[in-house]
Amino acid sequence: MKLNIALLPGDGIGPEVTAQAVKCLQAVEEAFGHSFTFTQAAVGAVAMEKGGDPLPEETLEICKNSDAILFGAIGDPKYDNDPDAKTRPEQGLLRLRQELGLFGNIRPVKAFPTILDKSPLKKNIIAKADFVIYRELTGGIYFGEKKLNEAGTIASDICEYSEKEISRIAHLAFKAAKVRRNKLTLVDKANVLETSRLWRRVVRKIGESYPEVELDFMFVDNAAMQLILNPGIFDVILTENLFGDILSDAGSVIGGSIGLLPSASVGEKHAMFEPIHGSFPQAKGKNIANPIASILSAAMMMEHFGLKEETQAIVNAIYQSMKQNIVTPDLNAKGKYGTDHVGEYIANNIVDADDHLSMNKENIGLGKSTII
Ligand SMILES: NC(=O)C1=CN([C@@H]2O[C@H](COP(=O)(O)OP(=O)(O)OC[C@H]3O[C@@H](n4cnc5c(N)ncnc54)[C@H](O)[C@@H]3O)[C@@H](O)[C@H]2O)C=CC1
Ligand SMILES: CC(C)CC(=O)C(=O)O
Numbered sequence: 009m010k011l012n013i014a015l016l017p018g019d020g021i022g023p024e025v026t027a028q029a030v031k032c033l034q035a036v037e038e039a040f041g042h043s044f045t046f047t048q049a050a051v052g053a054v055a056m057e058k059g060g061d062p063l064p065e066e067t068l069e070i071c072k073n074s075d076a077i078l079f080g081a082i083g084d085p086k087y088d089n090d091p092d093a094k095t096r097p098e099q100g101l102l103r104l105r106q107e108l109g110l111f112g113n114i115r116p117v118k119a120f121p122t123i124l125d126k127s128p129l130k131k132n133i134i135a136k137a138d139f140v141i142y143r144e145l146t147g148g149i150y151f152g153e154k155k156l157n158e159a160g161t162i163a164s165d166i167c168e169y170s171e172k173e174i175s176r177i178a179h180l181a182f183k184a185a186k187v188r189r190n191k192l193t194l195v196d197k198a199n200v201l202e203t204s205r206l207w208r209r210v211v212r213k214i215g216e217s218y219p220e221v222e223l224d225f226m227f228v229d230n231a232a233m234q235l236i237l238n239p240g241i242f243d244v245i246l247t248e249n250l251f252g253d254i255l256s257d258a259g260s261v262i263g264g265s266i267g268l269l270p271s272a273s274v275g276e277k278h279a280m281f282e283p284i285h286g287s288f289p290q291a292k293g294k295n296i297a298n299p300i301a302s303i304l305s306a307a308m309m310m311e312h313f314g315l316k317e318e319t320q321a322i323v324n325a326i327y328q329s330m331k332q333n334i335v336t337p338d339l340n341a342k343g344k345y346g347t348d349h350v351g352e353y354i355a356n357n358i359v360d361a362d363d364h365l366s367m368n369k370e371n372i373g374l375g376k377s378t379i380i
């Protein structure tokens with residue numbers, strides 16, 4: 009298969025982790041006989057340094073003309089610590105999602121069996137965790153009107169959702185539930201928010217077309233607690249933009265590090281693959297960031313194109329690195345392995361399934377059912 013991949017490393021650890029994902033995609037290319045072309049473009053603070061715009065027109069064009077986008081991370085303390093900054097790196101990512109119509113963000117969460125002891129949570133609790141968050145990505149409070157009064161004393165952010173915005177991601181989530189364990193939990197705050205009550209009405213109606221899927225509802229405050237206490241009760245979580253952002257970072261505690269959680273952001277025409285973590289500026293240039301979230305995002309890209317064996321080969325190689333304890337310091341405090349070493353090791357262990365008989369065949373479920 010020939011793929012044109014737009015590469016947007018971004019800020020902080022973004023370039024370090026995406027470089028490892030690229031190594032792994034190149035290993036897939038070689039092992040399976042594909043042809044991937046990478047076109048790099050600037051986004052976030054690095055793009056602002058060059059021309060002031062966190063999403064330059066040229067970058068957007070490269071993305072629009074690509075088959076898929078591999079995104080690193082954006083964000084810089086220079087802007088985080090400046091409440092008066094008019095332009096921010098994060099606007100580059102938000103606009104990119106909006107311009108490309110990436111309305112569905114798919115975030116699978118499952119603990120790798122080989123590193124169950126890395127989570128601060130009890131093994132018997134997290135071993136049962138296997139869920140996927142379908143987060144609405146181009147609506148809600150992140151995209152509503154923002155206001156600050158002249159005195160700078162009163163601010164507001166509007167949260168707005170339309171039936172159309174809710175229903176397109178709801179269909180994706182129901183379809184995912186059908187090929188998983190037939191359960192969908194809508195997480196909202198319908199006891200307080202009008203938008204949440206609209207979500208409930210629309211999702212309940214759509215649920216009638218998916219009679220095999222058990223639909224339940226949970227308030228977001230309770231869901232934050234259940235995710236930690238009882239993660240095994242979830243299969244597909246469907247939720248709005250803000251709640252999905254927060255819940256998925258909380259969910260990353262299950263796997264032992266946010267540096268392990270990938271995502272796919274999908275729309276009708278485009279697809280982007282991005283770790284759920286940010287630019288982790290404290291780690292920039294130190295060669296300590298975990299590259300696996302980025303590498304698994306590349307695996308989700310392979311899965312998106314129906315390349316199941318390729319997806320599995322990447323996941324198997326990640327297993328191998330964990331089994332050998334070739335992991336970054338977030339998973340082994342005494343570890344001496346750097347971002348590039350872990351990436352290199354995983355890339356070197358990516359082999360075609362035919363040559364794979366001696367390798368570990370377990371999988372984390374990515375290859376089966378997270379992307380429709
Ligand atoms: N998708 C994106 O590009 C996102 C960007 N951001 C931006 O990133 C910057 C930093 O934000 P934070 O709130 O500190 O979130 P963050 O996700 O960058 O880091 C939070 C903590 O997670 C851990 N962590 C993150 N990535 C890791 C990795 N690959 N390996 C090991 N540990 C990892 C570190 O302990 C870190 O202190 C901000 O400017 C923020 O706006 C935040 C979230 C998402
Ligand atoms: C920085 C935000 C725009 C993004 C974020 O936190 C996320 O998508 O997880």
Ligand SMILES: [Mg+2]
Nearest residue numbers: 253254257284
């Ligand atoms: Mg986030």
